[in-house]
Amino acid sequence: MAELKPDPESYPRAADPESPVNPGRRDFLRRTSGSSLALSLAQLGGVVSGSFVGKVLAGETRVDYQKPADLYRDIWQWDKVTWGTHTNACVPNGCSFRVYVKNGIVWREEQSMKNPASNPDYPDYNPLGCQKGCSFHANLYSEERVTHPMKRAGPRGSGKWQRISWDDALTEIAESVVDGIEEFGPDSFITDGAHFNAGGVGFTSLYRFNSILGGVTPDWNVMNGDIYQGLHDTFGKMLLGYSADNLLDAELIIMAGTNWSYTNTPLYHFITEAKYNGSEFVSIAPDYSPSSIHADYHVPIKPGGDAAFWLGMCQVMIEEDLLDRQFMREQTDLALLRRTDTGKFLREPDVTGSGREDQFYFWNSATSEIAAASRSTLAFDGEQALEGRFAVILADGNEITVEPVFEGVKRSLAADYTAEKAAAKCGLHASLIETIARKMGTKRTLTQVGWGGCKVYHSDLSERAMLLASAFSGNWGKPGTGQTTYAMPADHMEVLMVMEKPMHEGGLGMLAKTHEAVVKQMEASDPVVTPENIGIEMTKLLTSRMGWVPPAMFLHNHCGYDELYNKKEWQDPALDRTFSEYLAEATEKGWWKPEHLRPGPGKEPRVMVMCGGNPLRKIRSAAIMYPKHLFPKLKMMFAIEPRMSFTAMHCDIVLPAAWYYEKADISYTVSSNPRFAFIEEAVKAQGESRKEWDIFAALMKKIGEVATRRGLESYTTFFGEEQRYDELWDRFTMRGHLATHDDALEEMIGIGAALGVFPEKASIESMKEVGMVPLTSFGQGLYKDLVANEYDPKKPFFSLRWHVDNKVVYPTHTRRAQFLIDHDWFIEAGEELPVYKDAPKIGGDHPFTITGGHPRHSIHATHLTSPKLMRLHRGQPVMHVNDKVAANLGIADGETVEVFNDFSDFRIMVRTSPTVQPAQVIVYMWEGHQFEGWKVFNRALIGQPKPLHLAGGYEQLRYYAINGSPSPAKDRSVRVDIRKI
């Protein structure tokens, strides 16, 4: 059994920067080591030759410099130029590039720069792109590249490999899949939820494979922690983004927990240009971040202190009478009546003795009586009281006192969140809160929370508080407003994950039928359902059918995380039971159903595929918990990857995937960068690598063959259906219609056109012509109702407009933007209204809060260990520490230290700066094998979910794909200490 080493002759190299030091370089060192001040210029005296000047001036002699110039002119020649982009793992993605090829090698890429402005009043979107996109070609030829199927030749993670054939590899995997299904059913098959680092067709094929096989996949987005529970609590939805040029319509931009300079490079100029256009920019971040440096005001918030800041802002707006009362009355629950005895809403059964639990009331000041709050519109004929106390006689004859929700909010703010008190809670000076509150109370303000902000333990409270300040100042659903970095339009990829028949055979009809069934079922129990309610129910249904499950429960039930989650000292002390106890209670109440808790009781994971993801790096503390608890259960772990990731290094079999420029593909889109970019197959895939769709199709076929050989015919899915083994390939490829990657791409483009998100008649051929197409609409599904605004390519885009302009109700329990969550568990936690709470000391009582997020020089892990990108910084992990704190600890810049908490530890180089908050350390993302002993930093991050988010039975407390359920990535509140080595 020969060990596999990379064969340098097996693929061409663009350049070989790793070549041994040559004598020339040593000579250079020797000759440059002296830095004596040579008086070179003084030696130049009298060198001009008069005769030469004369000849030149007379035109007799010409200095010919054309030949040497050819060095650079020769470089600037290419064999062909193709379209490209780098999609899926990257948001905003869709930056259209040109890919420059010479001698069969991609040497460079340059943005295509064909991105128009919405209209001439706004900056156009050129050039887009970033240093990662402009260096991507180097990844194709890197030593990290996986070029042949490989099987481990030693223990998992030993780095000992042998090359095997595709057929042997697929056969081994298929045997394991069949073994698993025969033992525990298809719940034995786990798809690691990946955001995907290799394109849209591959992404689709991964989840289509899982869906058809009947496997389980922990929701990739929730696993990443990219959920805004506070936005769900308030609006019943969360992706409320805008187009980047909408920033120019804001007078005040407040961004919290986000670092566009690192993470939204192509769109960052819209911030600086909005400033030139007259808006002010406020950055809320614990450190003076690389995006804060362009802010007019930096809010150096105590990590996790945001809710106190926003509530302090609210109190200033009350004190200084800066409220938009009509907006509050109409758009929110602040005018809904609440019983003073129970603290809960006044409901229809209270008033009439029967009726709906979700029928609520206002006090109509015009008539001095209660009025039912419409469930179908926000419009109200009368005036909803925001203040006062009123007597109401209940159906049982008792008289009670009620008051608008705003009264309780006011009491809470006055008692605990004056600017002084709020400032003390979040580590600020009151003058900063007052200054910004006055601006927000008088300006069109964009209040945005980033994907870092939502990873704080109590980030839901921060979001609810932010939205309260937005409600007070009337700042949503209008030009220049926005809550999140982007919204996502209807997706050509998701539809292809679930379709059973191709488009030309009416494949979309299945979705229409499901839709009709959902409508019928919903209307049977509720006379007033909105298209948005229907869309959410339908998405819940499809989510289950695809085998997507809330990841916190998967980690808790199958990966040993109950050990961590049940540590009460790492939990909000207001909650007196353990995570396990809350989960059991919630399950018993029916809030979580068996479809959410797969693999179910008595079943174990047996096979896991990792494709386009890197769970050991991504999932908090997985580098400890997976090898300890999950891997021993797995008979087969296989990766389909273009690069040898930290996780692939631990797998049993690694299959090589084609990468960008090696397969045609199309990006998805987000509202911030509203276009779809096309990728051409510029060069052949390296070595034996194949396109993911083709790999999954081949694996489906192989599973059928293996089962047939063993005499097995079928198995039962989670939903009780019989699935024939020998029909898996037929289903996956729609009976051969989508046998190949290119077939699938053509189908995806057709779906996009049919849904109205691509231009009509879009095709691979038309894409090759133009390289990209603009987003044309948010499609026909749920997405358009979530953003609640028509997308118009000629105008900047913002969300929530239909609620404000057309008085459309929200998909919440009260059908309003809701600040009182009168769920029993929320009352138990003291969180029925937005409040500030200190985060628990997750990881133990240590002096530093660790924060971090996406790095400047990589999209997730894709470029973390790319030599080209590593040469743009120190080439190794660093942790940012306040300069004075480091000095006090006797730690110098460049020194390697040990970072530890009660759970784990790692070693990392320190970088010092006065821009880091003293009680904070910052570790942006790094790859696992960059750390000594492979002790990756997020071993220590735990990701403690908030048990309150197990609450259900309340309209907006729900899970569907990429939305809801406890986030297992709450890592921005973790405590650590530093030890000198």
Place this chain on the structure above:
Amino acid sequence: MAKAPPGAPKEELKRHNRHIANIIDLNKCMGCQTCSAACKSLWTSREGTEHMRFMNVSTYPGAGYPRDYEKMGGGFDEHGEPSPGALPNMVDVGDALTFNHAEVLYGGTGDSVHLQPKASLTGEDPEWGYNWDEDEGAGEWPNGYYFYLPRKCYHCTDAPCLDACTHNAIYKREEDGIVVLDQDLCHGDRLCVEACPYKAIYYNPVTEKGEKCMMCYPRVEQGIAPACDRQCPGRTRLFGYIDDEDSDLYKMINVHKVALPLHPEFGTEPNVYYIPPFESTKAFAPDGSITDVGRIEMNVLEELFGPNVEAVVRKLREERAKKQRGEESEIMDLLIGRNFWDRFKGFENDPAEQVIHFRVPGKA
């Protein structure tokens, strides 16, 4: 072919009919390194050039690139006399770190070996490298500060490198003033490196010649803006002929006079101009209260841009205040630059199309 012999006329080598120029807006730069990555892919991926960054970005205050270049001399003194200069060494120019991927990924050593950078010359842990002090800055919490400073060859009108070369290997192109280092004439003495106060010339140890930013002249000749300028996602750049009166570039430099050269005291008349950071984040007072004063003090900017910077900063602040009051400001509109192509007047061509047009049959 005539070659300029030792003792050639420097005036002749400096002669040019027109001159190109750049503006870089530091208020927009996010330090993303797209410019430096774009440049590197195109020009310095060859053997012997790996350590070169014709285009580079550093955090300021900081050591800069090459390390401590501002302390290495060069340029001209106040009397116009050449100042002595020193040579940066391989570490100062950022090295080209190497890594042990094959060993870690396939070496069979498991977690006993991890991925590490090595200095390419010594094989040791690097003590310094490109962008080493990224995001560090100066000041004291909570008033720490920094900004990013992108730099390249300034294609100086009075280029000291050109004067210094005893082989006349450096000249300005007649048609656009781009300073080119002739690879055939260069003897690798590096007198030019000593003379350049910006240390924008690099030594290629394989060819034993100097190399430098040539302002992407193969592109410029085709009406395409330089790669670093065109590919900058922060839209910090303008490029064009400095005498093109209809251009945004001309208006900012010559009409509104809000663009300034870096280190004018070096006396070389650089042709890359900067919009200085004019409205830094508000500082906190010693008691923690918020003030209305920016945290970057004027002397920090004066050290970079000379005494004229104060008036420019004042003017730019006034112009932004106009926009905040809802009034018009031509200067702010120029800085926004709504139409990307207005930044590159005369150099708007698409390289993808030009390349196909330009290809010379039979050439590799």
